[in-house]
Amino acid sequence: MTDFDVIIIGAGAAGLMCAIEAGKRGRRVLIMESNDTVAGKIRISGGGRCNFTNKDSSAANFLSKNPRFCLSALKRYRPQNFIKLVEKYDIAYHEKKLGQLFCDGKSHQIIDMLLKECDAAGVVIQTSQSVEDVEKQENGFRLLTAYETFTCASLVIASGGKSIPKMGATGFGYDLARQFGHTIIKPEPALVPLTFQNIQLEKLKSLAGVSTDAVVSLGKTSFAEALLFTHRGLSGPAILQISSYWTAGDEVQINLSPNRDMLDFLKEQRTTQPKQELHNILTQRFARRLAQFICDEVAWADGWRTCPTRNLSWWRTLSITGASAPTAPKVSEPQKSPAAVSIPVKYHPKHLKAQKPLACISLAKWSMSPDNWAAIISNGPGHPAMLPGNMSK
Numbered sequence: 315m316t317d318f319d320v321i322i323i324g325a326g327a328a329g330l331m332c333a334i335e336a337g338k339r340g341r342r343v344l345i346m347e348s349n350d351t352v353a354g355k356i357r358i359s360g361g362g363r364c365n366f367t368n369k370d371s372s373a374a375n376f377l378s379k380n381p382r383f384c385l386s387a388l389k390r391y392r393p394q395n396f397i398k399l400v401e402k403y404d405i406a407y408h409e410k411k412l413g414q415l416f417c418d419g420k421s422h423q424i425i426d427m428l429l430k431e432c433d434a435a436g437v438v439i440q441t442s443q444s445v446e447d448v449e450k451q452e453n454g455f456r457l458l459t460a461y462e463t464f465t466c467a468s469l470v471i472a473s474g475g476k477s478i479p480k481m482g483a484t485g486f487g488y489d490l491a492r493q494f495g496h497t498i499i500k501p502e503p504a505l506v507p508l509t510f511q512n513i514q515l516e517k518l519k520s521l522a523g524v525s526t527d528a529v530v531s532l533g534k535t536s537f538a539e540a541l542l543f544t545h546r547g548l549s550g551p552a553i554l555q556i557s558s559y560w561t562a563g564d565e566v567q568i569n570l571s572p573n574r575d576m577l578d579f580l581k582e583q584r585t586t587q588p589k590q591e592l593h594n595i596l597t598q599r600f601a602r603r604l605a606q607f608i609c610d611e612v613a614w615a616d617g618w619r620t621c622p623t624r625n626l627s628w629w630r631t632l633s634i635t636g637a638s639a640p641t642a643p644k645v646s647e648p649q650k651s652p653a654a655v656s657i658p659v660k661y662h663p664k665h666l667k668a669q670k671p672l673a674c675i676s677l678a679k680w681s682m683s684p685d686n687w688a689a690i691i692s693n694g695p696g697h698p699a700m701l702p703g704n705m706s707k
């Protein structure tokens with residue numbers, strides 16, 4: 315039986331930070347980690363460069379049923395505190411955009427820094443120690459692994475969420491919280507790609523790998539960042555952000571032309587380059603594959619209008635409208651019912667050149683209903699090479 319003041323289950327970002335602070339207060343701290351290395355998720359974070367903080371982050375950036383929940387913690391430990399720590403260890407970093415700070419080098423620099431801080435605070439770390447059971451005792455807790463028993467006065471559950479089971483993520487923390495009488499708010503995926511199935515996916519496949527700037531909105535919430543088409547659906551920062559607000563059945567609106575009015579652009583192009591094909595015009599604004607895709611899909615939008623299906627509902631406001639008179643063209647508005655598809659097409663794109671209609675591709679109201687959060691939950695991106703040996707003291 316081994317006794318500590320504090321035992322922390324999980325050597326991820328939360329467990330390591332908690333251990334450092336408890337150790338600094340003179341507590342005898344043990345971290346128990348079931349993997350054979352620590353901080354696996356930090357290692358893969360930020361594409362391997364660890365987006366370690368956001369200098370503008372505040373309580374407003376945290377989603378919670380109780381928005382005040384994080385206030386006091388964030389007031390006492392600000393992004394600047396962590397930045398100071400990073401600078402103390404001479405870890406070079408840069409701001410990518412919107413206040414996001416990344417290591418110039420690799421994520422392991424952050425892990426090494428946290429391990430050094432743990433060491434300085436006298437924290438003991440044991441890897442390959444999976445806590446299997448916890449019992450409440452009169453003066454604290456008793457923890458059982460397959461072979462040993464540990465006791466402590468204070469117990470911290472920092473065993474992480476369920477994302478990326480390949481890296482050892484389980485619902486252990488939730489089960490333990492339930493065991494001690496806590497109510498669990500149903501966990502939902504956050505910051506994940508969105509996926510499509512069947513017909514939508516089939517169409518989008520040709521765009522896999524194409525990235526473009528977009529404003530992605532759900533209700534009153536919008537994010538203006540990059541959008542990436544993938545072989546499963548949509549990803550990129552704008553989609554990852556909106557995914558945290560999305561629940562099944564919700565429609566997401568995508569403005570693929572956030573910085574410039576498409577109608578003005580097309581009008582201008584019609585005047586300056588009247589002989590240009592539409593897809594060539596669009597390549598000035600979009601990657602060639604996306605430009606071609608827009609033309610191809612709009613080309614048979616009329617068929618969708620007469621033959622709507624539920625699966626096509628997310629296309630209904632990608633519209634091309636035209637009028638031969640110089641009046642403002644109609645841009646279709648998204649409709650609430652997912653069953654109806656209405657794409658007003660007065661002029662087929664192939665007629666654009668011949669009849670020179672006033673054409674408008676309404677990319678500002680692209681609306682869709684994803685099928686799911688990406689399978690990242692079950693098939694995450696995998697994990698990088700593990701550190702050799704156990705980290706123990």
Ligand SMILES: Cc1cc2nc3c(=O)[nH]c(=O)nc-3n(C[C@H](O)[C@H](O)[C@H](O)COP(=O)(O)OP(=O)(O)OC[C@H]3O[C@@H](n4cnc5c(N)ncnc54)[C@H](O)[C@@H]3O)c2cc1C
Pocket residue numbers: 323324325326327328329346347348349352353354355356358359360361364365366367443444445446472473474475477478481482483484486487695
């Ligand atoms: C691909 C990807 C990229 C990301 N990029 C960023 C980024 O750039 N910036 C950012 O801020 N966040 C990023 N995140 C999110 C961030 O990685 C996590 O929010 C954070 O690492 C979670 O830390 P944690 O300590 O709560 O949980 P975890 O890191 O999951 O740690 C929990 C630990 O507990 C251990 N454990 C579980 N059960 C037991 C048990 N019974 N006994 C012993 N040990 C147990 C697990 O093995 C694990 O090591 C990213 C996440 C992913 C998946």
